[in-house]
Amino acid sequence: YRPWRGLIEEYRDRLPVDADTPVITLLEGGTPLVPAGYLSELTGCEVHLKVEGANPTGSFKDRGMTVAISRAVGAGSQAVICASTGNTSASAAAYAARAGITCAVLVPSGKIALGKMAQALVHGARLLQLEGSFDDCLRVARELADTSPVTLVNSVNPFRIEGQKTASFEIVAALGQAPDVHCLPVGNAGNITAYWRGYLEQDALTGSGRPRMCGFQAAGAAPIVRGAVVAAPQTIATAIRIGNPASWEQAVEARDTSGGLIDAVNDRQILAAYRMLAHREGVFVEPSSAASVAGLLMARADGRIEAGSRIVCTVTGNGLKDPDWAISGAARPETIRPTVAGAAEALGLTLS
Numbered sequence: 001y002r003p004w005r006g007l008i009e010e011y012r013d014r015l016p017v018d019a020d021t022p023v024i025t026l027l028e029g030g031t032p033l034v035p036a037g038y039l040s041e042l043t044g045c046e047v048h049l050k051v052e053g054a055n056p057t058g059s060f061k062d063r064g065m066t067v068a069i070s071r072a073v074g075a076g077s078q079a080v081i082c083a084s085t086g087n088t089s090a091s092a093a094a095y096a097a098r099a100g101i102t103c104a105v106l107v108p109s110g111k112i113a114l115g116k117m118a119q120a121l122v123h124g125a126r127l128l129q130l131e132g133s134f135d136d137c138l139r140v141a142r143e144l145a146d147t148s149p150v151t152l153v154n155s156v157n158p159f160r161i162e163g164q165k166t167a168s169f170e171i172v173a174a175l176g177q178a179p180d181v182h183c184l185p186v187g188n189a190g191n192i193t194a195y196w197r198g199y200l201e202q203d204a205l206t207g208s209g210r211p212r213m214c215g216f217q218a219a220g221a222a223p224i225v226r227g228a229v230v231a232a233p234q235t236i237a238t239a240i241r242i243g244n245p246a247s248w249e250q251a252v253e254a255r256d257t258s259g260g261l262i263d264a265v266n267d268r269q270i271l272a273a274y275r276m277l278a279h280r281e282g283v284f285v286e287p288s289s290a291a292s293v294a295g296l297l298m299a300r301a302d303g304r305i306e307a308g309s310r311i312v313c314t315v316t317g318n319g320l321k322d323p324d325w326a327i328s329g330a331a332r333p334e335t336i337r338p339t340v341a342g343a344a345e346a347l348g349l350t351l352s
């Protein structure tokens with residue numbers, strides 16, 4: 001038995017670190033690739049879920065953040081900043097706390113899930129709520145980082161993409177080769193960029209193959225699908241409520257060179273996939289994460305994904321971050337008398 005050592009130690013020779021880089025880690029990565037029996041049966045494919053909510057702060061952002069914060073600290077940075085729809089800020093706050101540096105986060109006012117806000121606050125970040133969208137937050141954060149002594153840790157920081165590409169290495173290691181199709185949600189488009197880079201690097205080293213990259217935006221926040229910036233993006237999937245993705249061109253490049261697709265799924269499709277993952281697979285994700293599965297179901301139904309394909313869907317964040325949607329769509333808890341008879345009656349059981 002060898003314990004998991006975190007991304008930087010596990011993949012040191014494939015990441016932009018050297019012997020002098022301080023390693024700021026929460027032992028992120030090494031997340032489960034869970035076979036999805038119900039989804040496989042439903043689609044006639046072999047479907048696996050890459051459960052990124054199992055990372056230390058509950059999302060895939062930790063993969064990028066361990067590298068970005070380690071490099072920032074190595075360069076002598078005393079403070080980091082990011083714009084966020086919630087998960088990046090939670091991750092940045094945790095890694096900055098661990099490194100003993102200051103963290104400031106800019107979030108769209110009223111548009112991030114409560115659990116993510118709690119994370120940023122409990123780790124001691126300065127949380128600034130902007131009256132605007134994520135895209136406004138990113139514009140301000142970039143300009144502030146350009147003109148003051150703080151390091152930007154959004155995915156426009158190349159170290160973030162480097163860290164996030166390791167998810168592809170893990171998938172290839174688990175399956176023995178790349179899947180045929182990889183589905184994931186697309187917001188700022190850093191993650192699709194990172195996965196594609198990871199698959200390309202692994203293929204160049206070991207001939208592991210390349211999947212078709214299939215990215216899914218929320219219908220009210222689908223600039224890449226529409227081919228135009230969305231000025232006022234709208235969706236219940238707040239993590240991907242983004243109208244002008246920073247890695248737009250890289251996402252298009254990944255789509256086109258892989259023979260994949262980028263399409264939109266509406267909020268109803270997202271919530272149906274969200275509930276199905278929880279009910280049928282036992283995997284509780286946040287609504288945005290379910291866009292990957294909603295997209296798979298759509299593209300399988302219209303034939304753009306073939307029966308018999310081997311498919312990985314990344315589910316990007318933990319459901320506990322945003323429990324409102326779980327509670328509003330579920331059965332009500334029942335209140336009973338504190339007796340066996342009361343419990344049996346509620347459950348419809350006959351006592352012997």
Ligand code: F0G
Binds near residue numbers: 086155187188192316
């Ligand atoms: N899923 C979740 C749960 C996310 O938090 C994000 C992005 C995405 C998917 C999309 O990934 O941006 O790389 O295309 N969240 C960022 C944030 C924007 O600030 O936490 P992407």
